[in-house]
Amino acid sequence: MKALVYQGPGQKDWIEKERPVIAKPTDVIVRMTKTTICGTDLHILKGDVPAVTPGRTLGHEGVGVVAEVGSAVRNFKEGDAVLISCVTSCGSCPNCKRQLYAHCSDGGWILGHKIDGTQAEYVRIPHADNSLYPIPAGADEEALVMLSDIMPTGLEIGVQAGHVKPGDTIAIIGAGPVGMSVLLTSQFYSPGRIVMIDMDPARLELAVQFGATDTIQVGAEDPVARIMELTENLGVDVAIEAVGVPATFDICQKIVSAGGNIANVGVHGKPVELHIEELWIKNINIAMGLVCTNTTPMLLKTLQSGKVDPGKLVTHRFKLDEIMDAYEVFGNAAREKAMKVILAKIVQARRLPAQAESGLRSCTHYEKPPPKGGFLLSAECITPPAICIPLNAKCLPLSALWSMSSGICIALFASCILRSGKCRKGNGICITLPAPRPLEAA
Numbered sequence: 001m002k003a004l005v006y007q008g009p010g011q012k013d014w015i016e017k018e019r020p021v022i023a024k025p026t027d028v029i030v031r032m033t034k035t036t037i038c039g040t041d042l043h044i045l046k047g048d049v050p051a052v053t054p055g056r057t058l059g060h061e062g063v064g065v066v067a068e069v070g071s072a073v074r075n076f077k078e079g080d081a082v083l084i085s086c087v088t089s090c091g092s093c094p095n096c097k098r099q100l101y102a103h104c105s106d107g108g109w110i111l112g113h114k115i116d117g118t119q120a121e122y123v124r125i126p127h128a129d130n131s132l133y134p135i136p137a138g139a140d141e142e143a144l145v146m147l148s149d150i151m152p153t154g155l156e157i158g159v160q161a162g163h164v165k166p167g168d169t170i171a172i173i174g175a176g177p178v179g180m181s182v183l184l185t186s187q188f189y190s191p192g193r194i195v196m197i198d199m200d201p202a203r204l205e206l207a208v209q210f211g212a213t214d215t216i217q218v219g220a221e222d223p224v225a226r227i228m229e230l231t232e233n234l235g236v237d238v239a240i241e242a243v244g245v246p247a248t249f250d251i252c253q254k255i256v257s258a259g260g261n262i263a264n265v266g267v268h269g270k271p272v273e274l275h276i277e278e279l280w281i282k283n284i285n286i287a288m289g290l291v292c293t294n295t296t297p298m299l300l301k302t303l304q305s306g307k308v309d310p311g312k313l314v315t316h317r318f319k320l321d322e323i324m325d326a327y328e329v330f331g332n333a334a335r336e337k338a339m340k341v342i343l344a345k346i347v348q349a350r351r352l353p354a355q356a357e358s359g360l361r362s363c364t365h366y367e368k369p370p371p372k373g374g375f376l377l378s379a380e381c382i383t384p385p386a387i388c389i390p391l392n393a394k395c396l397p398l399s400a401l402w403s404m405s406s407g408i409c410i411a412l413f414a415s416c417i418l419r420s421g422k423c424r425k426g427n428g429i430c431i432t433l434p435a436p437r438p439l440e441a442a
């Protein structure tokens with residue numbers, strides 16, 4: 001198989017490598033269908049993460065299909081479509097027991113770090129029952145890739161650790177994929193004002209499209225003075241650092257209001273100066289941490305219900321074997337106006353498997369209109385698990401489904417749901433339908 005391998009500082013290669021094999025009964029081998037590149041991979045390539053040794057396959061994000069299962073795996077079987085968490089967890093060590101999965105004694109962030117990662121055709125996932133999530137049928141796979149790392153990171157370490165509340169004024173420093181994930185997930189809590197701070201005008205413009213109410217361009221404006229002006233000298237309720245340099249942590253210390261929170265998400269390579277002499281008297285909380293991914297199940301639900309669409313963070317798409325070009329683009333994100341890149345292993349589109357075709361049945365109604373962008377289940381489609389799809393649907397925006405009043409049940413097999421060029425934005429699905437048959441009247 002092919003894999004993107006770290007060959008020492010500044011060096012990487014897309015090379016032929018042994019396909020991983022089951023090493024422990026709790027392992028699963030996943031055939032990757034989509035992966036991405038993280039800012040952390042760029043840090044590794046600079047030589048900033050010495051635990052990564054030459055020969056290591058990079059990558060800790062992605063989705064795929066189970067190719068092989070260890071004898072002790074209970075939740076997954078061959079052919080299952082799965083989301084890979086960037087954090088591996090055994091589920092039974094003392095830290096896993098208190099949901100501190102990042103500090104699992106036999107896991108944590110190991111993918112593309114201490115063991116071979118996801119930028120390959122196949123990856124071995126230890127403790128698969130706890131480290132993989134089944135992909136809901138019809139889910140947007142590109143959007144799901146954002147749930148491996150950046151979305152839980154933004155939510156857990158930025159929004160939840162910063163205690164964002166309804167009506168709050170919050171500032172996010174750093175409009176990269178992680179800062180954007182903070183922006184998207186903070187809106188679950190309805191902050192009154194979201195100020196995005198970055199030096200890149202293109203990213204700030206995108207932030208406005210994603211819900212930022214104000215932007216501050218570092219370099220052109222003084223972020224501290226501007227925040228004080230916006231907040232009538234009160235400062236912000238929550239200041240979220242999503243860069244990882246002393247200068248941006250310092251901005252947080254200067255803009256946080258009395259009783260406020262600083263949530264540090266950025267990974268720092270250098271010490272920062274903590275102004276405890278100014279902060280103590282202001283009743284400030286400071287939080288920081290490594291993502292635990294315990295919000296992944298909740299994020300999966302919000303994605304399915306259309307409450308959040310992280311697929312819009314994807315700006316560039318490549319085939320998996322074009323990964324060297326993808327690194328070039330992602331490594332020059334400002335020049336290329338890149339946010340997240342998707343690398344997809346293109347698999348030949350297949351007709352519905354025979355078992356799926358035989359699973360087609362007519363159903364007469366939808367139970368209720370689905371939430372925007374979601375699916376719905378007709379009561380008649382429950383066994384086998386199925387979704388209701390309008391007749392003659394070829395490629396349909398999910399949001400249009402609810403406006404139909406009748407359809408057919410399609411048994412859910414990940415392999416029979418294809419995405420076509422038309423469905424690229426993640427708001428539609430493509431289903432290969434056999435000739436429609438007449439429906440009974442509703």
Ligand SMILES: NC(=O)c1ccc[n+]([C@@H]2O[C@H](COP(=O)([O-])OP(=O)(O)OC[C@H]3O[C@@H](n4cnc5c(N)ncnc54)[C@H](O)[C@@H]3O)[C@@H](O)[C@H]2O)c1
Pocket residue numbers: 038039040149150153157173174175176177178179197198199200203218242243244245247248264265266267268289290291333
């Ligand atoms: N805590 C965790 O568990 C965790 C998980 C994943 C990533 N991270 C960290 O989150 C941080 C952000 O990740 P990312 O992938 O979005 O990074 P990124 O490099 O893509 O984005 C950082 C953004 O910050 C902006 N920026 C840089 N210097 C700035 C300054 N002085 N003032 C204002 N803006 C500035 C850049 O223009 C860029 O848009 C990184 O440090 C990453 O390592 C932390």
Ligand SMILES: [Zn+2]
Pocket residue numbers: 038039040060086149150
């Ligand atoms: Zn990452």
Ligand SMILES: [Zn+2]
Pocket residue numbers: 089090091092093094095096097103104105106107
């Ligand atoms: Zn554990």
